[in-house]
Amino acid sequence: MNDLRFAIRQLTKSPGFTFVAVLTLALGIGANTAIFSVINALLLEPLPYPQADRIMTLAEETGGSKSSVAFPDYLDWRRANSVFEHLAVSRSESRNLSGVHGREPERVGAAFVTANFFKVIGLAPQVGRVFTEAEDKVGGPALAVISDRLWARAFQRNPEVIGSSLIFHNQVYTLIGVMPPAMTSPQEADVWFPIMRRSNNPGWQNRANHPMMFVWGRLKPGIPVAQAQAEMKAISARLEKQYPETNDKVSAVVTPLLENLVGEYRQNLALLLGAVGLVLLIACANLANLFAARGAGRAREFAIRAAVGATRGQLIRQLLIESLVVAVLGGAAGFVIALWGRDALVALGPAGVERFQNLHFDARVLGFTFLLAGLTSVGFGLWPAWQTSRADVQLALKSGGYATSDSRSARRLRDGLIIGEIALTLILLSSAGLVLKSFARVQSLSLGFEPRGLLTARIELPFSAYPEAAKVRAFSQALLEKVRALPGVEQVALGANPPLVGGWQIPFTREGQLFPPAQRPNAECEVVTPDYFSTLGVTLRRGRGFTARDTKSSPLVVVIDQTLAEQIFPGQDPIGNRLQMEPFDEGDESGLFQIVGVVARMKFQGFNDPSTLPVAYFSLGQVKRNSLVVFLRAGAQAKALEKSIQTAVGLIDPAQPVFDVRLMQDRVEETWVTQRLLTFLLGVFALLALVLATIGLYGVIAYTSLRRLREIGLRLALGAQRFQIQGMVLSHGMKLLGVGMLLGIGGALALSRVLRSVLFQVETGDLEIYFAVGVVLLFATLAASWLPARRASRIDPIVTLRAE
Numbered sequence: 001m002n003d004l005r006f007a008i009r010q011l012t013k014s015p016g017f018t019f020v021a022v023l024t025l026a027l028g029i030g031a032n033t034a035i036f037s038v039i040n041a042l043l044l045e046p047l048p049y050p051q052a053d054r055i056m057t058l059a060e061e062t063g064g065s066k067s068s069v070a071f072p073d074y075l076d077w078r079r080a081n082s083v084f085e086h087l088a089v090s091r092s093e094s095r096n097l098s099g100v101h102g103r104e105p106e107r108v109g110a111a112f113v114t115a116n117f118f119k120v121i122g123l124a125p126q127v128g129r130v131f132t133e134a135e136d137k138v139g140g141p142a143l144a145v146i147s148d149r150l151w152a153r154a155f156q157r158n159p160e161v162i163g164s165s166l167i168f169h170n171q172v173y174t175l176i177g178v179m180p181p182a183m184t185s186p187q188e189a190d191v192w193f194p195i196m197r198r199s200n201n202p203g204w205q206n207r208a209n210h211p212m213m214f215v216w217g218r219l220k221p222g223i224p225v226a227q228a229q230a231e232m233k234a235i236s237a238r239l240e241k242q243y244p245e246t247n248d249k250v251s252a253v254v255t256p257l258l259e260n261l262v263g264e265y266r267q268n269l270a271l272l273l274g275a276v277g278l279v280l281l282i283a284c285a286n287l288a289n290l291f292a293a294r295g296a297g298r299a300r301e302f303a304i305r306a307a308v309g310a311t312r313g314q315l316i317r318q319l320l321i322e323s324l325v326v327a328v329l330g331g332a333a334g335f336v337i338a339l340w341g342r343d344a345l346v347a348l349g350p351a352g353v354e355r356f357q358n359l360h361f362d363a364r365v366l367g368f369t370f371l372l373a374g375l376t377s378v379g380f381g382l383w384p385a386w387q388t389s390r391a392d393v394q395l396a397l398k399s400g401g402y403a404t405s406d407s408r409s410a411r412r413l414r415d416g417l418i419i420g421e422i423a424l425t426l427i428l429l430s431s432a433g434l435v436l437k438s439f440a441r442v443q444s445l446s447l448g449f450e451p452r453g454l455l456t457a458r459i460e461l462p463f464s465a466y467p468e469a470a471k472v473r474a475f476s477q478a479l480l481e482k483v484r485a486l487p488g489v490e491q492v493a494l495g496a497n498p499p500l501v502g503g504w505q506i507p508f509t510r511e512g513q514l515f516p517p518a519q520r521p522n523a524e525c526e527v528v529t530p531d532y533f534s535t536l537g538v539t540l541r542r543g544r545g546f547t548a549r550d551t552k553s554s555p556l557v558v559v560i561d562q563t564l565a566e567q568i569f570p571g572q573d574p575i576g577n578r579l580q581m582e583p584f585d586e587g588d589e590s591g592l593f594q595i596v597g598v599v600a601r602m603k604f605q606g607f608n609d610p611s612t613l614p615v616a617y618f619s620l621g622q623v624k625r626n627s628l629v630v631f632l633r634a635g636a637q638a639k640a641l642e643k644s645i646q647t648a649v650g651l652i653d654p655a656q657p658v659f660d661v662r663l664m665q666d667r668v669e670e671t672w673v674t675q676r677l678l679t680f681l682l683g684v685f686a687l688l689a690l691v692l693a694t695i696g697l698y699g700v701i702a703y704t705s706l707r708r709l710r711e712i713g714l715r716l717a718l719g720a721q722r723f724q725i726q727g728m729v730l731s732h733g734m735k736l737l738g739v740g741m742l743l744g745i746g747g748a749l750a751l752s753r754v755l756r757s758v759l760f761q762v763e764t765g766d767l768e769i770y771f772a773v774g775v776v777l778l779f780a781t782l783a784a785s786w787l788p789a790r791r792a793s794r795i796d797p798i799v800t801l802r803a804e
Helices: 002-013 015-044 071-080 115-123 150-153 224-243 257-297 299-307 311-347 363-389 394-397 408-444 467-482 534-536 560-566 635-652 662-671 674-708 708-719 722-750 753-755 766-795 797-804
Strands: 054-060 065-067 082-097 106-113 144-145 165-168 171-178 191-194 214-221 250-256 452-458 492-495 505-510 522-529 540-543 557-562 579-580 591-599 615-619 626-634 659-663
Touching: 002 015, 002 311, 002 522, 002 662, 015 311, 015 363, 015 674, 054 224, 054 257, 071 082, 071 214, 071 224, 082 452, 106 115, 106 659, 144 165, 144 615, 165 626, 171 257, 191 560, 214 224, 214 635, 224 250, 257 311, 257 408, 257 674, 311 363, 311 674, 408 674, 408 722, 408 753, 408 766, 452 635, 467 492, 467 626, 467 635, 492 534, 534 626, 557 560, 557 579, 560 591, 560 615, 560 753, 591 615, 591 797, 615 674, 626 635, 635 659, 662 674, 674 722, 708 722, 722 753
Parallel strands: 106 191, 144 171, 522 615, 557 591
Antiparallel strands: 054 065, 054 214, 054 250, 082 106, 082 165, 082 214, 144 191, 165 171, 452 626, 452 659, 492 522, 492 626, 505 522, 505 579, 540 591, 557 615, 579 591
8 A cells, every 4th residue: 555655646746747648548548448349339248138149040142142031941941940949030121100199100110020030039028919820820810019119109108009900001900019128120120010921922932032031040059050050051952952943052041140230340340459459559668668768767766765675576566556557547537538439439330230329338348448457557567667676776876867878678678669669550550541542432433323412212102002003103293293393303203222222133034035043143123213314313325214105005115224234235235125024013924125225333232332233224104113212303402302202292192101311422421331430440540559659759769868968968079060969869760760660561561451351442552552651650750859859969068968
């Protein structure tokens, strides 16, 4: 306790030193704590389900690409497997909820699931019950289970709503249960319906059809994931032999639920954790040099303590306690910095990841912070304490000033720490520069359409109210007329599955070609109105777009994109050729569509669209769709027309809600969110590393100059010019920079394998970036060395030599 009180007194005697040390450590620990809190929330925090590590998601895989599961394949998986307690299937959709007293119609996320889905998740309803296997069948009752969110939002958590009737998509369902708040699967689902009521759908019985169904399984106790994966692959191989036309090269993929939810963020988080780890190393190197300089300045104090009986161990313990006090203060301040940075991380993070939006600082994060503080206290305190305890007591007592020189090993280690700081800073700066250039490329990339000034709004027409194409067309025409009449509207169009909103894939063949179902090529399917291409700003390369004459009674036509034209008609004019396609609603037959136009390729998934599928566009006058998206171009006034669109839809059909009203530019920027967060954080960490390295370099140069005052005084007394003294000090900084840059470039090149996966249209060996980083470090080194060099060249040699 006496040592602790003495350490506190010593630190309070040097408030400037203490402030710099605590702040340096706080920045390093704060950055590490903030990133660890994200890792904890996304990857370490268990899912709120019983034995969640046993919950798996299953998908089908063909040629390395995952897809949804064919319904007959799921039924075979369920019968044949021996590794899962329960194997369920889900299909995510959305439904219009209407008829709730005192509330406007609203759109809610829906999941059609098998009755055993709730057994897979392992949660019981908090009110009421879930549907049973006996109820989940063709002709079974229309039942609904809702989420706690919807129960609170629409019914104020009134338990008496159990047993009441709710209207979803103009159909009456009986509400039988409410799930607890922990139930969040599938994502964004607020209501669960029995799926087997629809299992007699002819389209679902086709093994070649993958109707957006995904499988969920709960492993039996003691069954590892690898064993489950091996068995499901074996079952898939048997199905491939049994149904070669539809299941050729189709396999099963088993993924833990948590990995399925957040696995795509693992690599970026590891990269960020490595970056903040480097920042902390730089901070520790700075503090080690800072404490070493302070220990050297207190050499006479420790010599006196040693002369009166203090042991070497006692001196080391005293210095370590001082570094521990700084570490605790730095850890506490770092935790506060991390708390402050949490809001920034949430704001910059992906909006659709619920675990990211619920960042919190629990006992694990707090423990990490102070464990880090404890480790760093040893990291930056042990070497200075060891060096100080080895000082020559007699020499220190005799000198009493700065005439004593450091040992060669101490100087080398001090310079080595600075070289390491420069190397680590170069690695961080070059990484940040590459990612920043990549992000700039992302922002400037043409997506094949113009998102600025474009407002989008979604409408889902219930099949029960709009079963016929004529009713859908009448609604669409009325809506287009009303929206065109709004003030400020330049253009308006409708689409079914447009860029960044949805997707629908269909098989196709060129007229006269025959392929087995499993080998038929696929294309993205878009159903649009005539003004779609001009409204989105898509370039028409050849032929024409759709017109009002393209109706059900006219010949079937299709507009294809440049990718499809190059794949199917290389070196030919595709206009006039016909394709066999199936864009109609489930159960309808395929048809021959004549190609009338070719448009430029659009990136439907954003800047890093992994899909190589071509796109085929169909006229809403010929192909029925109940899912519609309004595209309204109105420049800067677009966002202000949100309420006007809702009013227009309400005048046509008051029961239809308008949902997901957003600017297309916002949708585009959502695809950047991971890249933007990575760029921002790496930039912050690199800047922090640069500042810390510059301060550390300044400290070492200044300290070295101070220890060489007698030598500098002698040089000046013997005729050395002041610019020569400045050059001597600056050369020390340049030597450290040169060695540090050589090591840093090697480290940066070694890191290129990791960076390659997060860069877009940027090579890891970009010489411009490395040259720019070298210039930045050169100026930082000159700035850090100039002031000590200038101060050393201005000393009075007579005064200095007399003092020594």
